[in-house]
Amino acid sequence: MSDIRHVVFDIGRVLIHYDPEIPYRHLIPDDEQRRWFLENVCTGDWNVEQDRGRTWEDAEALLIAEHPQEEENIRGFRRHWHEMVPHAYDDSVAILETLIDDGHDVTMLTNFAADTFVEARRRFAFLNRPRGVTVSGEIGLIKPDRAIYDTHVESFDLEPAATLFIDDSEKNVVGAQEAGWKAVHFTGAEKLRKDLVSYGFVV
Numbered sequence: 001m002s003d004i005r006h007v008v009f010d011i012g013r014v015l016i017h018y019d020p021e022i023p024y025r026h027l028i029p030d031d032e033q034r035r036w037f038l039e040n041v042c043t044g045d046w047n048v049e050q051d052r053g054r055t056w057e058d059a060e061a062l063l064i065a066e067h068p069q070e071e072e073n074i075r076g077f078r079r080h081w082h083e084m085v086p087h088a089y090d091d092s093v094a095i096l097e098t099l100i101d102d103g104h105d106v107t108m109l110t111n112f113a114a115d116t117f118v119e120a121r122r123r124f125a126f127l128n129r130p131r132g133v134t135v136s137g138e139i140g141l142i143k144p145d146r147a148i149y150d151t152h153v154e155s156f157d158l159e160p161a162a163t164l165f166i167d168d169s170e171k172n173v174v175g176a177q178e179a180g181w182k183a184v185h186f187t188g189a190e191k192l193r194k195d196l197v198s199y200g201f202v203v
Helices: 021-027 031-040 043-049 056-066 069-077 088-100 112-124 146-156 170-178 189-198
Strands: 005-007 104-111 134-136 164-165 180-184
Touching: 021 069, 043 056, 056 069, 056 146, 056 180, 069 146, 088 189, 112 134, 134 146, 134 170, 164 170, 164 189, 170 180
Parallel strands: 005 104, 005 164, 104 134, 164 180
Antiparallel strands: none
């Protein structure tokens, strides 16, 4: 029998697809201009601050002050966010639901803006099935900061050494391991299934 009693899933790029380039293919059709915009204006570093709890209003105002000519494209990030998450990964969701149906303790830990997570939960019903979720934007902490792992443990009464975390980001996997968790790097459902089997699960 596995000594793992708690399984914690990341969400973006593990259970649902996320790609901010999708709406910008029609907002900025030129490949070079679109690449420049996403690398220099609405960057990953800028977006992660919304995951940490910064409001979209403040985030947009900051960029518009720096790039006034890009105002419409900047506002387009939130307006078109729903296009960035076009579908779930059905094979990963099937694993999640199998674990829950088999009686295992499943929660979620995600870097996600608070308002967009509410939207995601309305669109993807399976996000309501785990026992609970820690959303970075709701608590002002983000992975891989140690504090968010400790907060999740406290919130859901987990034992770190008996917890297995699944995330597509290697630095977030390392963060979980440094917090005393077991953790696996997600690259696809087939590998995840093998990883879970190696920990004694039947999926």
